[in-house]
Amino acid sequence: MTNRSKKSEQTVPCHACPVRKLNRFQPLPESQQAVVQQYRAGQTTIPAKQYLYREGELHGNIYTVFSGWIMLYKTLSNGGRQILRYVLPGDFIGFQADLQFPMNHSAQTLTDCTLCVFPRPNFLQMLQTNPELGLQIAWITARDMTLGQEYLVNIGRKNAKERLAFLFLELYQRLRLRNPKITDSIPFPMTQEDIADTLGLTLVHVNRTLRSLREEGLVNLSHHTLTILDYDQLSDITGFNNSTLATDQPLL
Amino acid sequence: MTNRSKKSEQTVPCHACPVRKLNRFQPLPESQQAVVQQYRAGQTTIPAKQYLYREGELHGNIYTVFSGWIMLYKTLSNGGRQILRYVLPGDFIGFQADLQFPMNHSAQTLTDCTLCVFPRPNFLQMLQTNPELGLQIAWITARDMTLGQEYLVNIGRKNAKERLAFLFLELYQRLRLRNPKITDSIPFPMTQEDIADTLGLTLVHVNRTLRSLREEGLVNLSHHTLTILDYDQLSDITGFNNSTLATDQPLL
DNA sequence: CGTAAAGTTGAATTCTTTCAAACACGGTGG
DNA sequence: CCACCGTGTTTGAAAGAATTCAACTTTACG
Numbered sequence: 059m060t061n062r063s064k065k066s067e068q069t070v071p072c073h074a075c076p077v078r079k080l081n082r083f084q085p086l087p088e089s090q091q092a093v094v095q096q097y098r099a100g101q102t103t104i105p106a107k108q109y110l111y112r113e114g115e116l117h118g119n120i121y122t123v124f125s126g127w128i129m130l131y132k133t134l135s136n137g138g139r140q141i142l143r144y145v146l147p148g149d150f151i152g153f154q155a156d157l158q159f160p161m162n163h164s165a166q167t168l169t170d171c172t173l174c175v176f177p178r179p180n181f182l183q184m185l186q187t188n189p190e191l192g193l194q195i196a197w198i199t200a201r202d203m204t205l206g207q208e209y210l211v212n213i214g215r216k217n218a219k220e221r222l223a224f225l226f227l228e229l230y231q232r233l234r235l236r237n238p239k240i241t242d243s244i245p246f247p248m249t250q251e252d253i254a255d256t257l258g259l260t261l262v263h264v265n266r267t268l269r270s271l272r273e274e275g276l277v278n279l280s281h282h283t284l285t286i287l288d289y290d291q292l293s294d295i296t297g298f299n300n301s302t303l304a305t306d307q308p309l310l
Numbered sequence: 311m312t313n314r315s316k317k318s319e320q321t322v323p324c325h326a327c328p329v330r331k332l333n334r335f336q337p338l339p340e341s342q343q344a345v346v347q348q349y350r351a352g353q354t355t356i357p358a359k360q361y362l363y364r365e366g367e368l369h370g371n372i373y374t375v376f377s378g379w380i381m382l383y384k385t386l387s388n389g390g391r392q393i394l395r396y397v398l399p400g401d402f403i404g405f406q407a408d409l410q411f412p413m414n415h416s417a418q419t420l421t422d423c424t425l426c427v428f429p430r431p432n433f434l435q436m437l438q439t440n441p442e443l444g445l446q447i448a449w450i451t452a453r454d455m456t457l458g459q460e461y462l463v464n465i466g467r468k469n470a471k472e473r474l475a476f477l478f479l480e481l482y483q484r485l486r487l488r489n490p491k492i493t494d495s496i497p498f499p500m501t502q503e504d505i506a507d508t509l510g511l512t513l514v515h516v517n518r519t520l521r522s523l524r525e526e527g528l529v530n531l532s533h534h535t536l537t538i539l540d541y542d543q544l545s546d547i548t549g550f551n552n553s554t555l556a557t558d559q560p561l562l
Numbered sequence: 563c564g565t566a567a568a569g570t571t572g573a574a575t576t577c578t579t580t581c582a583a584a585c586a587c588g589g590t591g592g
Numbered sequence: 593c594c595a596c597c598g599t600g601t602t603t604g605a606a607a608g609a610a611t612t613c614a615a616c617t618t619t620a621c622g
Contacts, residue, residue, distance in 0.1 A: 132459065132463050134463065134467055134468075134549055135549040136549070138467040139467070140462055140463040140466045140467045142459050142462060153448070153452060154452055154456065155449055155452040155453035155455075155456050156449075162456055162459070163459065185445055189441035189442040189444065189445065190441040190444065191444070192441065192442065192443070192444030192445030192446070192447070192448055193437055193441065193444030193445075193447065193448070194444070195444070195445065195448040196405070196444055196445070196447040196448035196451055197407055197408075199448055199451040199452050199455060200405060200406055200407040200451050201407035202455060203407075203451060203454060203455040203458060204406065204407050204414055206455060206458045206459060206462065207384065207394050207414070207415065207458060209462055210384075210392055210394060210458065210461055210462055210465065211384050211386065211392040213462065213465050213466045213510060214392045214465045214507075214509070214510030215386055215390040215391070215392045215507075215510060216386075217609075217610095218609080218610075249567085249568060249569085250568075250569065251568080251569095255466075255467075257466070258465060258466030258467060259610075259611090260610070260611055260612080261568095261569090262570085262571090262610085262611070262612080262613095263609085263610055263611070265569065265570060265571085266570090266571085266610095268569095269570080269571095280569095281619090297386055297387040297388070469577075469578095470577080470578075501599085501600060501601090502600075502601065503600080511578075511579090512578070512579055512580080513600090513601090514578085514579070514580080514581095514602090514603090515577085515578055515579070517601065517602060517603085518578095518602090518603085520601095521602080521603095533587095
């Protein structure tokens with residue numbers, strides 16, 4: 059078996075992707091807002107398809123995402139790639155078990171992104187001065203881990219259709235938690251190859267499964283827009299449960 | 311089947327890993343050990359095959375494992391099961407994104423276990439009184455997440471033989487990090503069905519793959535004892551890299 | 563308007579599962 | 593000490609899911 063997807067060196071910034079402003083990010087808890095504020099090193103805007111950092115690279119910065127989508131992934135020696143999770147507006151990114159060691163995964167923007175940057179020194183100093191933030195970070199990390207476990211179940215114990223359904227509902231719900239007013243259509247900046255590398259499938263099989271979901275009138279995915287046509291049936295297929303993501307909370 | 315580029319010389323057992331000298335295996339500072347001590351509610355011993363807690367159940371206790379193996383898993387509506395990770399002596403268990411909500415996974419002992427218990431109130435109070443412990447927990451959680459991501463790659467992008475090889479080396483190395491003196495044989499309390507539910511395979515296929523690994527003289531698994539016969543080739547098969555687990559550290 | 567990237571589709575192959583049955587081993591009771 | 597039992601392991605054969613290979617179509621964008 060073994061699916062790969064060779065990653066070519068894409069250097070071309072792509073404002074191509076019709077994904078625009080994503081949902082507002084949620085403001086930080088007021089109590090901590092002021093504190094965190096003073097350690098920011100300002101905002102950056104990064105075009106689509108750029109690396110924030112790469113596996114094996116030393117990189118101590120921590121980010122908060124204001125707008126845009128980012129994907130985190132690991133690569134295999136055989137050229138394969140496994141996407142670990144998508145980072146959405148409001149999410150926190152760059153914290154790992156050991157900040158002075160090389161990153162254990164890569165982060166690449168899917169769309170143009172606006173980020174709030176905490177250089178490592180600032181970040182560490184902030185934690186030293188405000189130790190109660192440590193627990194915040196622990197909660198956040200635990201929540202990210204929970205999502206990862208959901209992915210594990212999805213890839214390890216479901217068939218292609220169920221996996222697709224899960225991914226769609228997951229992203230839909232995550233956006234919805236941040237902005238309850240969103241419609242049934244959400245931006246979807248990933249390619250089918252990205253989906254494949256998220257779900258442990260091949261591009262070809264994703265395409266076929268997608269067709270089948272479309273023909274059954276469950277979802278529609280085209281032009282980088284995903285429309286949920288039959289939420290109930292999708293959630294039925296994949297056993298998706300809202301409580302899965304319910305502990306979503308605003309971040310730093 | 312997949313052919314990957316050969317990785318050659320990193321196959322030396324773990325204490326040879328160059329990163330280790332950089333103090334990654336750091337015990338909790340003594341000052342903190344004393345602090346933690348006073349919030350313990352004592353030790354318990356639990357027989358094999360018992361639940362520590364079950365998915366959906368409210369359960370605020372936090373544990374540190376002194377001895378024994380525990381498995382964490384989630385169950386699916388169709389009866390399936392996905393094992394998320396094995397908890398070994400020295401590990402920390404029970405912390406999740408929201409302690410007042412039902413557990414999002416189950417924990418079941420594989421062997422008799424001796425645990426150190428922190429009732430939730432103690433735990434929370436400990437964090438309140440010693441906020442710097444929050445960051446400790448964040449590191450620990452991040453490390454657990456890293457292992458989970460490794461699992462994701464394993465299940466999502468490798469074939470059966472590669473998956474088995476990874477699991478064996480992972481457990482072997484984790485034990486070895488705690489006790490560098492262990493031999494090539496380690497206790498292996500799981501059944502083949504457990505392995506299957508860890509790797510996203512079926513029991514039958516695990517059995518066949520195991521036979522093939524045995525016939526090639528790579529490992530031997532019987533009577534709940536695993537023997538690594540050819541570490542280099544195993545690590546070659548699965549692309550196992552010591553740095554994968556290098557951030558191992560003793561916990562609370 | 564042309565090119566590169568992304569999406570589609572068919573056919574053959576391979577990996578993994580399913581179903582079904584037999585075998586092995588540790589523990590229990592007679 | 594041996595028969596019996598249940599759990600866990602092993603194996604074969606057939607079916608099914610997903611991959612591979614290869615070509616073609618469409619879309620996005622300079």
